[in-house]
Each structure stands twice: as C-alpha cells, then as structure tokens.
Amino acid sequence: MRFIHLADVHLGAVPDRGCPWSKEREEEIWSTFRRVIAGIRKDPVDLLFISGDLFHRQPLMRELKEVNYLFSTIPDTRVYLMAGNHDFISRDSFYNTFEWNSNVVFFKSRELTWVKDPKLDVYVYGLSYYDREIKEGLYDKASPIQEEGIHILLAHGGDEKHIPLSAASLAAAGFDYIALGHIHKPQILIRDQAAFAGALEPIDRNDTGDHGYMEGRLVNGRIRTEFVPFACRSYQQLVMTLHEETTQISLEEAVKSQIFRRGGRNIYRVILQGMRSPDLLLIPEKLKNLGNITDVIDESWPAYNLPELYKRYSGTLIGDYIGYFLSKGELDTVQKKALYYGLQALLETGSRR
Template identity: 35%
Template sequence: MTIKFIHTADLHLGSTFNHASFPRDIAKNRREEMWDTFFDIIQLAKKESTNFLFISGDLFEDHLITIGQVKRINEAFKSIPETNVIISPGNHDYYWDRSPYKKIEWNPNVTVFKTRKLTKVSFPELQTNVYGFAWTTKYIEEPFTFDLGELDESQENILLLHGDVYNKNSQYLPIDKDHLATFPFQYIALGHIHKQDEIQKNMRYAGSPEPLDFGEVGDRGVLLGVIGVHKLQVQFVPMAKREFFIKEVECTPEMTYEEILYKLCSFKDRKNLYRLHLKGFRDSDINIEQLMEEATKEFYYVEINDSTRPDYDLEKIYLENKDNIIGMFIDEMKRLDLEEQKNKDALYLGLEALLKESEPCI
C-alpha cells in the first residue's frame, strides 16, 4: 500500500497585516494572495490525487476569520472528496467554546482534532493511523508528553503536531525531538515554525506556504510526500506568490548620486518585497532622502534604511571651526585611532550632530 500526502501549516487565512510595515493596498493584495495560495494547494491535492492533506495548525486567524470565509474553506475541501483532510488546530486557530471550527458542519472528508488529548483516527482502507490533538488555549508552556503504548506497526503511523522543537522554554508547546524520534512514526508533520526544515528524515516543518513579513525570507511552499512499505519520500513544492528579501548596499565616498541609485535599483522588482540597508560612507553633499524616494518608485514594495555616514573633509571643517566646539571635538577625537570603525563612527556621529546644531535658523 502506498499513500500520498501534502503537508502544510501556518496559512493564517484571515490575517489583516495590521502590524505589518507595508501600506493598506499591499496588505489587501497579500491577503488575497494567501487565499489564492490556499486554493493552489487544493488544486495540487487534486492534481496529485493525494490520500491526505495534513494541516498542522494555524489554518486561519481565530479572531479575524469570518464564518463566510470558514465556509469558503470547507467548500474547497469539498472539491477534493477523495483526499482526507486532517487538521490539528494550533495557537492561532485553537479549539475552544466559540471556535470557528464549531460553527459549521465540516465535509465528511474533513477531520478536525478537538481536544488536548492525543487522538488516533484510523483509515483501514489505507492501512494508516493518524494521530494528533488540538490546542485549546493560546499558550501551552508544558512540554509535549504522551503515552501511546505500542503503535501498530502493521499500519503507517503519522503524527500531526503544532509546537516548538527549538526552544525548551517556549510558550508554544516545547517538543523534545529526541524523545519524539523514539516512536516509530513513518512521518511527523510539524507546524508553528514558519520556515521549512527537516528536523529528522521523518520529522519536518512544512513552513508557511506564503511568507507573512520580513522575518520570513526565502522560498515558501508545501511538502509533497509518499509513504510506501514504511519508506518515505518527501519533496518541497514552491507555492508562494511573492518572496521577502533583505539586502545590504555598501556605499563609498567616491560613489556619485547616480551610482548609488543604480546600485539600489539593481534589485528592482515588481513582484517581490524588499528591505534594503544602505551602509558605509557617502559624499556628504548627496541628498540621501531624495535618492531613496526616487529608488522606491522602481519596486512593488521596498523599505530603504539608511545607515550611511557623510564623508567629511575633516581638515576643511577643522580650519573653519578651530576656535569653536566643533574644532575642539575634532581635536579630542584625533587622539583616538580613527582606523578603528567604532572611533570613526563616533567621530562622524558627533560631527553630524554638531554641524546640524550650527546651521543657521531660517
């Protein structure tokens, strides 16, 4: 018997991006794209004729999703009746008295775990047992423990968990991966961490199929797996409509306005979202605010953070200010080793402040 599955998690449908840095129109577009990716996952299940769709928590945002949207999710599951959809609610869609999971009647092919007790669901025709449980509160600080007894090793045994294998002090269900590995599961489908990661060959985070912010750089997608005669094969399938990128742009005093602009715009992209960090030293006469505003027009979305320092002509500034506080400051700083970056940074920061103070009021 061979079974085929898709493993996903952390879709966060209904998210409003209220705390994200991008503007309302970008947030609206990203919400729509997250729904599009969800439907793409459904189409992948249909195309691959998967036996299972495993969702390891945070399918939606409990306090933001509407009943209409939950019905929309259910209709999508209805379109893949041959695929068993197994949902293990996490900390963002936890199962409680007013949970959206309780407000509709789910299709016959959908199983939602409902209690904190580890539960087994059997599929005899597929010779498969699926284990999982539901978060019933926003936090679970106690480490994950369970007593399964003996697993029936004549079956394919699969576990869905939403928790944290990296931090033993996590508020989000700390999991001892070494202890978990002692159980003979053919596959452990993890959720909560938004980056795809292979903890062990049979234990993986699927990551989020769509990145939510600049903390989630890199490609995103789902895991497509096949289990046959206790042998496992898993492949990553990219799904995301867009990616987040973080890049550094090094400036030097010799670079002109146009050269810095060209270097920034070498990343220009009408699809993805960028955070660019300008660093180094630049000609003090360059209008960096104007430059960043001009570069921004070339992107779908970009944040440009300027941490450059103007490259000052110290001798000229000293001669012009040797009888005031600016000259005294330069004298003091020259006693330090200005080849050391921290000393050079301190000199330039101080000069910026003092020169700004000395500008005439208009």
C-alpha cells in the same frame, strides 16, 4: 502512499497593512491555498496534513464553509487538521460546532488523540490549541500506539510560549513522520522524519526566503520528503553597497535594476551599507517608490578621514569631539552612530570653540 504537509496558511491575514499591495496580499493567501487544492484535484494525493493556523484568527462561519467546500472537491484525499495558536478554539469559536465533510478529520481535543485512516494502514495523531499560549511540552511524551503501520504526528509549536519542542524527544518517540507547524520558515528538524513546512505564503517582512509545503512519499517502507516552493512572491533583503561616488540618482538606478532582476512582484527591505560621500543627501522615500519596498535601512557611513579632520580642527569643539571617540579605540555600532551623526551636525553648523 503520498501526502502534502501544510502549515501556517493564515487565511484572513493582511500582510504589510497600510502598504499599497496589502489588500492584494490578503487575497493572494487565499488564492495560493486554492491553488494547492486545485493541484491535488489534478494530481491527487492520499493525505493532506494542515498543522495548525489554517486561519490567522478565529475563523468566520463563511470562511469555514469556503474551506470545507474546497475540501469537498478532493473527496479521495483524506484531510487532517488542527487549530493552532492563532486560530485556537475559543469558547465561542465556530470550530466547536462546525460539521466537516466526510473526508476531513479535525483534531478537536486539547489532548493528543489518534485516528486510523479508513483506506490506508496509517495512524494520524493530533490535538488543538484552546488558548493563545501553551507553555507545557505536550509532545515530549508523545509516542505511537503499538500497532503495525505508518504513524504520523501533527504538531504545532516550537518556542517557549507555544508548546516547546525537544528535537531529541521527537527523534526518540518513534513516529514515522512529524508534520510540524508554527515556525514560518521551512526547515528540516530530522531528515525525512520531522519538518516545519513553514508558512504557505510569507506573512510578514521577516518571512524571507522560499515558502511552500512539504511533499512526502512512502518508499520501500520509509517516508521520503521534499520541500516544494509554492508562494507567489517572497520577501527579500536587498543590500546595496554605497561608495564615495554614489549619488541619489545612481542609487535609485541600481535599486531599480536589482528589483527588475529579482522580480517586481517580490517585496523588499533595502539595506544601505558601505562608505558614502559625506555630502550625499539620501532620500529614502524616493527609494520606496521604486517597487514593493517595506522600509529602507541606512547602515552606511560618511567617508570622513577622521585623523585628517582631527588634525585640521585641533583645539576646536570638532577636534575635541573626534578626539574623544578616537581615544576609545574600536567603536561599537551605537558609538559609531554617535560619532558620525554628531560630526556631521557639527561640520554643517561650522561649530568651533
């Protein structure tokens, strides 16, 4: 027995809305889902689990038909899916009346139910969201029925507003595998027993790292799983360390070099750190034009010699300003910003008493 576990596909999402690549990202989410189905056609699996949020919002009828067609192209694979908090079953949802292909099981009930796979000795459990938020721990008391076979739970949640999960309760429940959704970063909750597949494609700039799906196999009566990276690109943090010799042009060249090395299709958040020359005029918009860069965060500091400046401007407004902060000892981030930004303004205007 072999299966693929997907979650949080978010068909219909428009990541980084307003950015030049946003429309392309919307299409890529569909494209990557289609690639998964095409891969199953080429190398069939017995079961496909989708643990909620197949859609980013209420699915349109035409979108359900498109997905159902894709499922029809893998007739030997049994598909099990549920509605999550993004595509929850509202009163007028097309989920209510949609007729799925014969190889698809949609867990339509708000209560946990189970079905036995018609070909395998496998029992699959699931429920669907009927609201955006469910604060009750609906899975805390979930347990498999007393039947021989493999028991697999589809579950969507993991925070206080979306079915809180207890790892201890899940571990003690007795399921052979728990296919989790809602958390976008893939992670193993219990080795070979419970895992978040993560979003198939990263949905926003916080979804850093690899994305894809979980693949599972039954080996000597036990489930064995592995994560399969599958997304066409990733969000990455690009940390650039500045020094006193750094110039705007040298920084631009360094950013371009890093993007070339890591991959031009990836999407970056550039973080500037280190100590830069006080007279360096940073122009973040120029950095943004070098690639798929969502934002530039300046955490660098001007390399002022504070004791020397304090001595030079003793008895002036600038000296008093520096002395006030030096008297505080170790400064937190907010105090540092106040010191350096204020000092830069005072030095540029030449303020003295």
